[in-house]
Amino acid sequence: MKKIINSKLMLFVPLLIIMIISLFNMQNAKLLSSLYDNHLIKQTIFFIIGIFLILLIKRINIDTILKYSKYYYLLSIILLILVLFIGKETNGAKAWFNLGFFSFQPSELTKLTLILYLSDLVSKNKPDIKLILKVIIITLIPSILVFLEPDTGAIIFYLLSAITILFFAPIKRYWFIILGIIFLIFIALFIILYIYNKDLLINLIGTSFFYRVERLITFQTESSYQLENALIVIGSATFFGTGLHKISLYIPEAPTDFIFAFNIGNFGIISGIIILLSYLLIDIFLLNKFFIIKEKKIKLVLISFISIFVFQQIINIGMNLGLVPIIGIPLPFLSYGGSTIIIYFAFLGIILSLLNKKSFKYH
Numbered sequence: 368m369k370k371i372i373n374s375k376l377m378l379f380v381p382l383l384i385i386m387i388i389s390l391f392n393m394q395n396a397k398l399l400s401s402l403y404d405n406h407l408i409k410q411t412i413f414f415i416i417g418i419f420l421i422l423l424i425k426r427i428n429i430d431t432i433l434k435y436s437k438y439y440y441l442l443s444i445i446l447l448i449l450v451l452f453i454g455k456e457t458n459g460a461k462a463w464f465n466l467g468f469f470s471f472q473p474s475e476l477t478k479l480t481l482i483l484y485l486s487d488l489v490s491k492n493k494p495d496i497k498l499i500l501k502v503i504i505i506t507l508i509p510s511i512l513v514f515l516e517p518d519t520g521a522i523i524f525y526l527l528s529a530i531t532i533l534f535f536a537p538i539k540r541y542w543f544i545i546l547g548i549i550f551l552i553f554i555a556l557f558i559i560l561y562i563y564n565k566d567l568l569i570n571l572i573g574t575s576f577f578y579r580v581e582r583l584i585t586f587q588t589e590s591s592y593q594l595e596n597a598l599i600v601i602g603s604a605t606f607f608g609t610g611l612h613k614i615s616l617y618i619p620e621a622p623t624d625f626i627f628a629f630n631i632g633n634f635g636i637i638s639g640i641i642i643l644l645s646y647l648l649i650d651i652f653l654l655n656k657f658f659i660i661k662e663k664k665i666k667l668v669l670i671s672f673i674s675i676f677v678f679q680q681i682i683n684i685g686m687n688l689g690l691v692p693i694i695g696i697p698l699p700f701l702s703y704g705g706s707t708i709i710i711y712f713a714f715l716g717i718i719l720s721l722l723n724k725k726s727f728k729y730h
Contacts, residue, residue: 375722377652378715381645385700386414388630388638391611393703395633396622398614406622406703409469413705417712424716425723432717433664436483440505443480446473447512454516462516463706472706474521477509479710481525482671483717485532490664494538499546502529520696524675531674532667593619597628597687608635622703624695627687642701646680656722665721672714 393410396403424432446464450473455465463470485502492498506529513521534543560567596618609615614632621629631639650673657669676699683698685691697704699711 375719377648381648382700382715384645385642388634388642389626389701389703390414392626392630392633392701393622394611395614395629396703398612399617399621403622403703409705410703410708413469413708417709420709420712421716421719424713425719427720429665429668429717429721429723432720433483433487433668436480436487439480440477440484443473443477444508444512447477447509449473451512451515460516460518462513462518469705474509474513474516474518475706475710477513477521478524478528478675479713479717481506481509482528482532482668482675485529486664486667486671489532489536489667494536496542498536499533499538499542502533505529518695520694523694524678527674527678528671531671535667535670591693593625593693594686594689597625598689600628600632601687604631604636606635606637608633608638610634623697624683624693624702625687626698626702627684630701643684650677650680653718656718660721668721669718672718676711676714 390407390410393403393407396406450464451461453464454461455463455470457463457470462474463472485505488501488505489498492501506525510522510525513525596616600616600618603615609632611633614629616632618625618629618632627639627642630642653669653673653676657666657673660666660669679696679699682691682694682696683702686693686696697707700708
């Protein structure tokens with residue numbers, strides 16, 4: 368059993384299954400709108416680029432990658448600043464560079480560079496209040512820039528990465544209690560202003576971001592055309608679905624945010640089960656590697672990636688089932704999207720690079 372879990376086939380076979388299912392869904396997406404006519408070709412190219420990245424990055428020593436992590440981080444900060452001035456605006460957010468063939472989202476790149484930089488920083492410094500402040504400042508800089516776009520989902524990932532890295536670093540737990548109290552104070556202030564002085568709150572955080580946050584608060588009481596159609600598709604799905612070249616119901620943002628519901632409508636409940644099992648196998652493989660790796664900075668990189676990878680699965684599927692707010696988080700490797708797919712393949716390349724190190728301890 369241990370040999371099976373340690374085999375890289377446990378990573379690549381379920382990943383290949385998810386990619387194939389994704390391409391079938393991109394084919395059916397053409398039936399939704401002419402906007403999705405090129406999604407199948409583009410998604411295929413994204414996968415090819417991603418596989419090339421894995422093969423390239425895994426050959427680079429993980430220590431070399433982490434050595435220059437500060438510069439990767441600075442590059443992502445520069446891109447986040449530039450996108451505010453020359454980026455393409457979509458759905459009220461100025462978060463993409465238009466590269467012709469596809470749009471690149473620097474906030475996705477920052478997920479990777481932030482994890483690499485924080486992991487390297489925490490592994491090299493004494494775990495004290497100075498380190499905590501450094502981590503907070505380094506995380507706040509991209510969070511503020513993304514706040515200005517605005518992109519709620521990316522901020523959540525940055526905060527999650529920082530919290531995960533600090534949690535698994537040997538930092539005294541009472542600091543988490545102090546930070547937790549400070550966080551609760553901010554939440555309490557937000558609630559007070561939301562109830563008694565919304566105008567002041569809107570002036571403080573901006574109209575666009577306020578209504579995004581308000582949508583998170585009221586998601587259980589406000590109806591959503593996307594969610595209603597997604598639930599109808601899931602609820603009426605058969606075991607094998609409608610198949611290729613036929614859809615049961617139109618779902619807005621089906622190739623991205625609502626790919627899970629769209630897939631179940633297309634290829635049935637069995638395909639949803641296969642997807643969940645595939646993600647589970649990948650998660651088990653990654654968690655197993657985390658527990659057998661000895662080197663601290665590599666453990667931090669790995670557990671940070673696992674946290675955002677699993678979180679993204681939970682949130683996206685939860686969105687499709689109406690269990691969590693709709694915050695525009697795609698399903699890794701299944702949803703359409705160049706930036707997210709390419710960055711996650713880069714993550715896998717880095718993970719394979721660190722797995723090539725002789726830094727394991729098998730029990």
